[in-house]
Amino acid sequence: MRLILADDSVLLREGLTRLLDEAGHEVVAAVADAPALLDAVERHRPDVAVIDVRMPPTHRDEGLRAALEIRERHPEIGVLVLSQYVEQHYAARLLAGSTEGLGYLLKDRVSEVAEFLGALERVRAGGTALDPEVVRSLLARATRADPLSRLSPREAEVLRHLAEGLTNAA
Template sequence: MRVILADDSVLLREGLSRLLEDAGHEVVAAVGDAPALLAAAGRHRPDVAVIDVRMPPGHKDDGLRAALEIRERLPGVGVLVLSQYVEQHYAARLLAGSPEGLGYLLKDRVSEVAEFLDSLERVRAGGTAFDPEVVRQLLARSTRADPLGGLSPREAAVLRHLAEGLVNAAIAERLHVSLSTVEKHVNAIMDKLDLPREPGYSRRVLAVLRYLES
């Protein structure tokens, strides 16, 4: 099969390239950031793209967003996501669409060569390949009734005050903490609730709506 590798670790890219080539596959591109991944996917139209979640330029969810864009623009390309650990909301976002030709593995699984190559073949064939630990944690997530359960007690308190209409300075005074501490909590809340950063959305308003829905 024809494969694109996308990971900011040169050692991992080279190791995977050798592994795949030894198995008879063709690595048509090996890139280290999300923009290069999107460009390579459009140019080469591979059978499968193997993508790290956290990549430059943002070093956060750039790889995942690129994976979602590839699945939208190039539905014939299989996507196998690699991650250092289970990132539940990222996995859930991937699964929100069609699961065909999709995989999510922990990087530790790459050392189990036969299992990794089998996962790659299943994704290429339009099947799925999910790490057992990813499945376990997603099932635990799906049975959790409280969508705000990932917030710390202090973050939950800050969100409650946001819903009351308080500005950050008033929240700091109410909780007897510094303004910068409140700002850090607000940013953490936005990230944990996976609220969009696109222009046109008020993440503060969306956070309050999520609180009210709960």
């Protein structure tokens, strides 16, 4: 598998590069920021891009914005976000489209190398690899975002009748 790594931590980039080389994969580029990532994707067209969320210059969401751009420009390239954080807004946007060839794992929760390599294979094959904490966070966000989901069945029924134009007496 041909991969691009994007993380501002040189130790993580070098460590992952060696780990992936030993597992028989080819790291065609290892970069520290989003512009270099986007350039490397254009030049190398990898099978999968492994991307950190927070990269220079602001260390906020450059990696996720780059992941969204890669998904838009090159849907055939798998994207595996590997981060310390669940960025709900961008994760929701990332997962709003097709989830084929997409992953979002939390660095601290990857407990075995085989688990990480399996996630890469699933993403490359068009599958999905999501950390359960990411799923939980997104579901909690969805529940908070939809006030109708908090209505009781009877309240929802009354609201439905009001929407149909029935009067309070009816």
